[in-house]
Amino acid sequence: MNNNNIHDDWLFEITPKNKFLALNLKEVWQYRDLLLLFVKRDVITVYKQTVLGPLWYLIQPLFTSVTFTIIFNNVAGINTGTIPPFLFNLAGITVWNYFTACLTGTSDTFKANAAIFGKVYFPRIITPLSVVISNLVKFGIQFFIFVAFYAFYYFKGSNLTINGSLLLFPVLIALMGVLGLGLGMLISSMVTKYRDFSYLITFGIQLLMYLSAVMYPMELIKDKLPTYGWLVEYNPLAYIIETTRYMLLNVGEVSVLGLSYTLAVTIAVFFIGLLVFNKTEKSFIDTV
Secondary structure (H helix, E strand, O other), X not given: OOHHHHHHHOOOOOOOOOXXXXXXXXXXXXXXXXXXXXXXXXXXXXXXXXXXXXXXXHHHHHHHHHHHHHHHHHHOOOOOOOOOHHHHHHHHHHHHHHHHHHHHHHOOHHHHOHHHHOOOOOOOOHHHHHHHHHXXXXXXXXXXXXXXXXXXXXXXXXXXXXXXXXXXXXXHHHHHHHHHHHHHHHHHHHHOOOOHHHHHHHHHHHHHHHOOOOOOOXXXXXXXXXXXXXXXXXXXXXXXXXXXXXXXXXXOOOOHHHHHHHHHHHHHHHHHHHHHHHHHOOOHHHOO
C-alpha cells in the first residue's frame, strides 16, 4: 500500500512543536469536548463531598469582607466616603478572588496532571484554560452576592450610583483571567524543577493582596505612605481593582495610563508564561 494514501487517511498527526509561542487554537477547538469535561470536573468535584458544597463560594468573600471592614475601616479608620465599607471591600475581594483562583489553580498544572499527561496526548494548555473558565462560574456566584448586597444598601438609602463604564467590566475580568493564566503557567513550569515555589505561592498571594489596593483606595497609600506608594503604582492588579470599584460603585478614579500599563504587562506575562509552558511540556515528565 502506498504510504501517501495511509497518511491521507490520518485525522491527526502528533509532531513536536517547533514554535515556542504556539497557542494552537485550532487544536484546542478540536479538543473542546475535553475542555468542557475538565471545566465540569473542576466545578462539580471540588466541593462534591463537603457538607455546605457551593456555599463555600459565598462564605469566603463574606467573612473576608466582614474581617476587612472591622480591621481596616473600624479599627484603622480607612474612609470609604459615601460607600458602605462592607460593600467597598466586597467589590475588591470578589474580583481579587477570581485572580487568585486562576493563579493557584493553574500554578500546579504539571504536577497535578502528571499521570494524565504521561498516558494520553491532548493540548496541555487545555488544563490551565479549564481552570480559568471554571472559575468564571465561581466568580459569577460571588458577583451575584455582591449585587444582592448592592441592592440591599441601595434600598436602605445609601448613596450608590452605577457608572456608565460598567459595560467594560467583562474586559477587566478577562484581564484578571489572562494575567492569572500567564503567571500560573510560568509558576507551574518552575514547580516541575523547584518545588519550593508551590510552598511560597500562598504566602506570595497574601502579600500581593496588600499591594493590590483590595481593601483601600489607591489614593490613600499615595498620601499616607508616599515612600512605598510606588509598590502599589507598579502593580497592574491595583489598577484593575481600583477601576472595578469605579465601575461598580462610582468611587475613585480611572487611570488610562495605568490601565494601558496593566494591559501591556498582562500581554507580556501571558506570552512569557506560554513560551515557558510550551518549552517545559516537552520534558517535564522526567522531572516531576
